[in-house]
Amino acid sequence: MEAIVSAISSDFVNRFISFLMKKCGSQQNLETKMERLQNLLLKVHMIVEEAEGRYITNSKMLLQFKKIVKAMYQGYHVMDIIKHRTLCGSRHEEEVSSSNILSTTTCYVNPFRTSQNAAIRHDQLQNTLDSLETIASSITEFVFLLGGCERMSPKPYDTYLYFDNFMFGRQMEKQQVINILLQENLPHFSPTVLPIIGPTRVGKRTLVAYVCNNEMVRSHFSSILHLNGENIRKMECESFSKKRDLVVVQFTADTDDENWKKFYASCTHMGRGSKIIVVSRSERISRFGTVRPIHLNSLSHEEYSYLFKVLAFGSTNPEEHPQMVSIANELSVLLGGSFVAVNVFADIFRKNQNVHLWLHVLKKYRKMIRKNFSEFKEHPKLLLDKEHHIDITKLASSSSPLHLMPPNCEDNQSKRSLTKVMFSDFIANSVVIPKENFELVTWESRIPPYRKFVNIVSNYDDEMNFHHTEVPHKKRQKLDK
Secondary structure, X not given: OHHHHHHHHHHHHHHHHHHHHHHHHHHHHHHHHHHHHHHHHHHHHHHHHHHHOEOOOOHHHHHHHXXXXXXXHHHHHHHHHHHOOOHHHHHOHHHHOHHHHHOOOOOOOOHHHHHOOHHHHHHHHHHHHHHHHHHHHOOHHHHHHHOOOOEOOOOOOXXXXXXXXXXXXXXXXXXXXXXXXXOOOOOOOOOEEEEEEOOOOOOHHHHHHHHHOOHHHHHHOOEEXXXXXXXXXXXXXXXXXXXXXXXXXXXXXXXXXXXXXXHHHHHOOOOOOOEEEEEEOOHHHHHHOOOOOEEOOOOOHHHHHHHHHHXXXXXXXXXXXXXXXXXXXXXXHHOOOOHHHHHHHHHHHHHOOOHHHHHHHHHHHHHHHHHHHHHHOOOHHHHXXXXXXXXXXXXXXXXXXXXXXXXXXXXXXXXXXXXXXXXXXXHOOOOOOOOXXXXXXXXXXXXXXOOEEEEEEEOOOXXXXXXXXXXXXXXXXXXXX
């Protein structure tokens, strides 16, 4: 009997030791791969930063640059997910249920659902390593050609701390627009027309403002004229100079071909090398282009998540706050890719580096999303994109229903006087919610065109009052179709 017990005990001990050795080996293997990933990201990021400071005119180099940037953000995302498991989700069962919400939105796929599986995490890590190593091994030619590209004006050394003062991402699109504007027109007497097309609030006007402020573009054109699409029918040939000018036309609705032909004919009186940029959310406007349109869409989740954490942490080292990183990771998914939301919440987090506040905001936002899925069957970001109001009652813990109208630029707001409330005060419950409709100042952009986003919030116990507030947005939606 003792021999049997001894044999069983010996077998159990051997299996346990084998298990520990495998686990230790797996952990060492993971650490080795993570170190390799970190070294590769350092090398690739160094090249990306150098490329961002150069004028790249070669179209194939731009395509290669886009691949490099995509792989870099994917690498940062995978490293971040493996380093910082979803602490909030693992500690609070109620919070994990938010993945049910995320699975029903078409904005982004929740990365945490897959990151909880160790095998999948290792596969993601290996695939990312393979991708970065392939890029790193074939990047020599790109770096060599990059050395021949002209340098832009140097940026401050600490630019990475001030992404809210600079346009983030869009490296390929920036270069493409600049290249087209600096090229000769073909034929020489006809201005090139470049369409920039994309859905609402993805940064079309910001891209144009960035390009118009570029030193080479400003020195290339005598003047830059900004027009509304509704006003082009009033433009005559006398309205334009005989010098080389850049005309930017913002279309909020389609226009008929006859109006465009008259306008374009007037533009042919501008100086040789003049250009026209047309900006719209409507794909139909691209028919006026003489070159291939540039399409802007939402950032990839990896890029969006990186931006959110850089803005939210500022000069704070995220490595010292793993739970806050986990909260930021989840909220970056919940925000659904909104540029306005990423700046709004990052600003609140950056000014309050407190894990309890971050978790409090995250819980409020989860409840708000649940409420909108329950009421409207869609993510709030998608509702606002469709010019539909959203329910924000849960953000303020208000006893009466609060509905947020789609954001407008302040210069387009009506002149009526409404109480203004800052969003940071609103979500922190540090302000008394007005009993009547009020204006919620959501975000003030720090980069051109310096837009201030203001939303009307309807406190609609009075049903007639609610419909009265919503009418202007319905009208504008009809025009945009």
